[in-house]
Amino acid sequence: MHDDQLDVTAETVATLIEEQFPSWSGKTIQLLASTGTVNAIFRIGNDLTARFPLRPADAAEVLAVVEQEVQASAELAQVSRFPVPEPVALGKPGAGYPMPWTVQTWVPGTVAFDAGPSGSYAFAGDLAAFIAPLRDAETRGRLFRGEGRGGVLTHHDDWMAKCFKESEGLLDVPRLRQLWSHFRELPRTGADVMSHGDLIPGNVLVEEDRLSGVLDTGGFGPADPALDLVSAWHLLQRGPRDVLRRTLGCDDLEWERGKAWAFQQAMGVVWYYVESNPTMSRMGRRTLDRILKSMQ
Known part of the structure; x- marks a missing residue:
């Protein structure tokens, strides 16, 4: 997925485990099929997973x-109502x-x-029941760290300009530029709350159409209260999306800012992943389609 990506094999993992955690x-060590873009994930036996930066x-x-x-994963595990990986x-x-690597519970x-x-x-x-206690968790005076999504929308103007340029021939760029012109002007009113930060389909586990767990919890931290609302657009159709909004009590501005963060990510x-990770690329297209339909 990346030009400089490291090659991590099951044999490498077995050697590291034998040397460091005999x-x-x-x-049994098994490379897991994953849409993740940051780490290679290996299952160790029945109860553990290892994450290796790519x-x-x-x-x-x-x-x-x-x-x-x-530290963030351990903190989120204390407030989550649903199973999440815990550091081991x-x-x-x-x-x-x-590089360093981590082991977590499966x-x-x-x-x-x-x-x-x-x-x-x-x-x-269920998604609302996951997000709500995160929002209620103490920030302990911490603020958004200033990197990635969750801060100031206009700080992403340069990145969006690159995205629009790279998307020529793939998407309706003129229409999407107009949307960003609207989104970037949405004012921020709420103070930072604790957020998962990346509620995309690859980080959400399901069993019988119910939320059964949430992955990739290392980004747990303070951010725009609207940030975890990206899940509404990445994960839900219109009717269920309305349930999420009502349950969390989102006003119009917060809901629009959640849409803006989902747009930025999509x-x-x-x-970026049109060839290297088609599943992620299709997710982005689906999210953009949902956002466009909501603006009609």
């Missing part, structure tokens, strides 16, 4: 990020792999990409 030696970077900088993600161990570079379920719960009203209610994934 009590797990002999457990893109090379300074090991010390990666360690600082990974430690922050481990932090691995070191070795066996030809140059959470069963089918990712929403495959389960297709978009028409389930019960699933929408514009990036359509062109």
Whole structure:
């Protein structure tokens, strides 16, 4: 998916485990099929998963990020009403792999990409029941860290300009430019709340059209209260989407800002992953279609 992507194999993982966590030696190691774009995920036995960053970077900088993600995941696990991965161990570079890596608990379920719960009203209610206690969690004086989605919409103007340029021939760019002109002007009124930060189908687990777990919790932190509303557009059809809005009590402005963050994310994934991760690219297209229909 990335030009500089690292090659991580089951053999590499087995060697790292034998060297660093010998009590797990002999457990079956399986690379999981994933739409994730940041980590390679391996299942270790029945109860654990290991996450290996895919893109090379300074090991010390990666360690600082990974430690922050481990802390965030542990914090979210304390407030979530649904199963989430819990940190178990932090691995070191070795066996030809140059960066830190993590081990978490395994959470069963089918990712929403495959389960297709978009028409389930019960699933929408579950999503709201996941998001609400995150919003109520203490920020402890922390503010948005200033990177990625969740801060100021206009800070993404340069990235959106690149997305529009790269999307020529793929999308109706003139119409989408007009939408961004509207979204970027939406004022921010609410203070930061704690948010998952990336509620896309690949991070949501489903069982019988109900939410059964949430993955990729290392981004848990303070952000725009509208940020987790991206789930309304990435995951839900119109009727269930209305359930999510009513249950969370979103006003018009907050709802529009959630739509804006979903738009920003979708514009990036359509062109970037059109060849390397078609599932993600299709997700972006579907999200944009839902947003466009809502504006008619």
